[in-house]
Amino acid sequence: MDSPYTTVIGLEVHVQLATNSKLFCGCSTQFGAEPNTQTCPVCIGLPGSLPVMNRLAYELSLKTAVALNCEIPEFTKWDRKQYFYPDLPKGYQISQFDLPMSSGGFLEIHDTKDQFEPKRIRITRAHLEEDAGKSVHDEVAGKADSEIDLNRTGTPLLEIVSEPDMRSSAEARAFLDELKLLLLYIGVSDCNMQEGSLRVDANVNLHLETDEGKIATPIVEIKNMNSFRAVERALDYEAARQYRVWQETGQKIGESPKQTRGWDDAEGITLGQRSKEESSDYRYFPDPDLAPVTASPERVHEVKAGLCELPASLRSRLLSEHGLSLYDADVLVNQGRAVVDYFLEVAKQSGDSKSACNWVTQEILRILKDREISIGDFSVSATHLADLLLAVKEEKLPKSRAKDALELMDAKNIEVAEAIEQLGIEQVDESALMTLCQELLDANPKIVADVQAGKQQAVGALIGQAKKKNPNVDPGQVRKICLELAQKD
Amino acid sequence: MALTRKDVEKVSLLARLRLSEAELETLSSELAQIISYIDLLGEVDTEGVEPMAHAVEVSNVFATDEVKPSLDREQALANAPSSNGRGYLVPPVLGS
Numbered sequence: 001m002d003s004p005y006t007t008v009i010g011l012e013v014h015v016q017l018a019t020n021s022k023l024f025c026g027c028s029t030q031f032g033a034e035p036n037t038q039t040c041p042v043c044i045g046l047p048g049s050l051p052v053m054n055r056l057a058y059e060l061s062l063k064t065a066v067a068l069n070c071e072i073p074e075f076t077k078w079d080r081k082q083y084f085y086p087d088l089p090k091g092y093q094i095s096q097f098d099l100p101m102s103s104g105g106f107l108e109i110h111d112t113k114d115q116f117e118p119k120r121i122r123i124t125r126a127h128l129e130e131d132a133g134k135s136v137h138d139e140v141a142g143k144a145d146s147e148i149d150l151n152r153t154g155t156p157l158l159e160i161v162s163e164p165d166m167r168s169s170a171e172a173r174a175f176l177d178e179l180k181l182l183l184l185y186i187g188v189s190d191c192n193m194q195e196g197s198l199r200v201d202a203n204v205n206l207h208l209e210t211d212e213g214k215i216a217t218p219i220v221e222i223k224n225m226n227s228f229r230a231v232e233r234a235l236d237y238e239a240a241r242q243y244r245v246w247q248e249t250g251q252k253i254g255e256s257p258k259q260t261r262g263w264d265d266a267e268g269i270t271l272g273q274r275s276k277e278e279s280s281d282y283r284y285f286p287d288p289d290l291a292p293v294t295a296s297p298e299r300v301h302e303v304k305a306g307l308c309e310l311p312a313s314l315r316s317r318l319l320s321e322h323g324l325s326l327y328d329a330d331v332l333v334n335q336g337r338a339v340v341d342y343f344l345e346v347a348k349q350s351g352d353s354k355s356a357c358n359w360v361t362q363e364i365l366r367i368l369k370d371r372e373i374s375i376g377d378f379s380v381s382a383t384h385l386a387d388l389l390l391a392v393k394e395e396k397l398p399k400s401r402a403k404d405a406l407e408l409m410d411a412k413n414i415e416v417a418e419a420i421e422q423l424g425i426e427q428v429d430e431s432a433l434m435t436l437c438q439e440l441l442d443a444n445p446k447i448v449a450d451v452q453a454g455k456q457q458a459v460g461a462l463i464g465q466a467k468k469k470n471p472n473v474d475p476g477q478v479r480k481i482c483l484e485l486a487q488k489d
Numbered sequence: 490m491a492l493t494r495k496d497v498e499k500v501s502l503l504a505r506l507r508l509s510e511a512e513l514e515t516l517s518s519e520l521a522q523i524i525s526y527i528d529l530l531g532e533v534d535t536e537g538v539e540p541m542a543h544a545v546e547v548s549n550v551f552a553t554d555e556v557k558p559s560l561d562r563e564q565a566l567a568n569a570p571s572s573n574g575r576g577y578l579v580p581p582v583l584g585s
Contacts, residue, residue: 019554020554020555020556021554021555021556021557025557026552026555026556026557026558026559027556027557027559028556028559034562034575035562035575035576036562036565036566036575036576036577037559037562038559039559039560039565040557040559040560041560044560044565046568052550052551052552053550053551053552054551054552054553054554055551055552055553055554056553056554057554058551075542075548077542077543082503083503084503084504084505086577086579099542136576144581145571145578145579145580145581146578146579146580146581147573147575147576147577147578148576148577148578148579149576150565150577281499281503283503286542286543288543288544290550291543291545291547291548291549291550292542292543292548293548293549294548294549
């Protein structure tokens, strides 16, 4: 890599926690309701209302922070972050400032395409806060008023902030993929980006080696990225843009205020947003309406002990105990725990991890994808797939017919033995196969001549004919025998 | 801590209040008095006293994650200076 600069990236991820009700009141968090039908005096900030923290929201935050290897302080509190914006009815957001519920964690990332070495991305902090509402109308639509929907207001969010430890868009993508997978495994969020359950902002600047020593360009925060792909594209665009601007202006970090730019996905560019010169003055102070929360080391230990096996550990187990490649392990783990369990069961019962992996990652995943179903809705159980693998191994089922057998097992909900029977599969013995091949050669003298002239591929035409005469023949064997016999003539 | 006229201008901007010259004058002196009153607290000897984040000694107050009825939309929008029966209407927020 001979880039004239190093890209330095830190990410801020907002994750909607999987609660039924909001962070400080009983309003539903269900997505897609009619505007302003899920609000109450607490979340729209009417005088005299009192917020009380949702226990599940705190517990999901704690679980996530522990899974991200964070330190959990014994004492945490909530603060008011004051700013005026139409989607923030109280005039402040309840968030966490100087005593967040967690800090100092990490997440390990890797790349199956070997674009970068495995590395550890440090997590600065993860804190629990409430969401704001949203403008329904396009704000730029002109002079018309904006319509505000406060259904989202007060929805619990966990803000996860990384250190600026990523050096490319590929690393940022890997961080987001791994984080999302982790969140899905521990079941704290549905991570649905379309519904706003997972939102990403990126901070990026460049480090350059110049004649005057190392310098850095001003930091830019990119917002409005609606997919992980958009994050990658925005980062690539922004790095190149910053280099161009630096070449033109020579402007360094500290010489201009931090800028916020919005990603325009259709145009593929970032656009400067109006800088809010004074907006960084949020005048945080502890929210007097909310009691602080304490977490004993024993409690944290309990949460840690109660965590399920995390994707990273599962992946390394598939490598070490089942001899899978990192690529295959990734494919399986990325499908979620249910698919991994299915694979583990097939591997155990068939005693053949390699075949089990091939079948699950190729055939089974293809079927699930085609039919848009999950593994739980697939009719062939792990045990029955293992039986199929064993039948192939014991040569009761030719490899070439195994997919047919699987299809039949799935369609008719039967076991492999019955599928073999219904397909009329019988082992074709060697002498019957020889006879069949000889007949075909006798009937096709031109092919024989071609083969003898060195055109081995001519024999391909005979394989189809052989299968027509007896669907149980093994194409590989037919090819081999035909070639031998033809050259003997 | 003396409060300056500049502080008042900044706070009024943050609060999105447009104050006249005369109001700025009055508020500067009134706010300065309020702040200096709070400065009385500085006279208390807090040597060796642990800072507290909260006025009451209560922690871990939680509610169960249970959906309760929300306000009717009509009620929710009742106090809005302007609405269209579906949402709150506000002057357009400036874009870029």
